[in-house]
Amino acid sequence: MARRQDTWWQRNKFKLNALVLILPVWFLYQSLNPQFPAAWQTKQLGDYELTPMPFNKDGPYFHHDMYVKDFLLTFSKGEVSSIRQAYLNIGEQALPLAELQQGEGGTLHGTRHGQHVHAIAKPTLTADDKMWLTVQNWQGDTWVTSWDLPEGLVQ
Template sequence: MTKKNSKAKMGSPKRWYYCLSGLLLVLPFWYLYQQLNPTFPPPLEKKDIGPYSVQPMPLNELPAYDYGDDYFKDFSLTFCQGCVENIRYAYMSVGPEPAPMPHDADGAIHGVGDVKHAHAPFPERLTDSDKLWVTVQDWQGKSYHAYWELSEL
C-alpha cells in the first residue's frame, strides 16, 4: 500500500477542516432557532391571593440551580389584568410556610406589565412539607398568601 492510498482512506486534513467549518456555520443558526422558539412547561393552577389572582409558570423543567451559596428557580407570573397597580410588593418563597418579607431582592417579583418574573429561592434539600409561596402586599399594608405543592412542578 502506498502512502497516497493510506491518506485517501483516512481523509485529508483539509476535508476535516471543511466539515468543521460547515458545522461552525450551522451552530449559530441552531442556537438562534432555539432562542426564537422556546418551550416552557405548562403553567401551574391559577389561584386567588386576596383580591388578586396569579398564575405562576416555571421557565424550565430543570431543578433549582446553584447560584453562589443559594439555590434558585426562575418563574414567570401572570397577574390579573389591572391588579399590578394595586400591589406594593410581591415575592416568592419555598418552605413549609411563607417566608417573611426579604430584606434583599431574593424572590422579589419584578417586571413590566401584568406578566412578571421571579427568581424563587429554594432550600438545598426539599422536604414533603415545603410549598411554593407567593406573597402579595397591597398599598394599605395587608399581606396575602397563596401556595402550590412542589409536586406540581
C-alpha cells in the same frame, strides 16, 4: 513543487467548515423557540388572580449566594401597580415578611404583562415543600397563598 499527502484529514477538513456554518442557525432556532413547562393552577389572592409558570423543569440553582428557582407570574385580574411588595419562596412554610424584606431574593419584578421572580429555595426540594407567594398592597393588606410542587421538581 511539494506533493500533498492525500490523507483522510485533507479529504474531509472542509466538512468542519460546514458544521461551523450550520451550528449558529441551529442555536438561533432554539433561542427563538423556547420550550417552557405548563403553567400551574390559577389562584385568587385578594384583589388579584395570578398564574405561576416555571421557566424550566430543573431544580433550584445557586445565584447570588442563595438557591433560587425562576418563575414568571402573570396577573389576569388586579392591577400590578397596586402592589407594594411581593415575594415568592419555596419551603415548608411562607417566610415572614420582615425576613423577606431584608434581602432582594424572591422579589417580584417586571411589568403588568408578567412578573419575573427568583424564588428563594433550598438546594433540594422535598414532598413537604410548597411554593409560597406573599403579597402586600399599599393599604397594608397582606395575603399569602401556596401551590403544591409538581412531581418533576421534587427530588
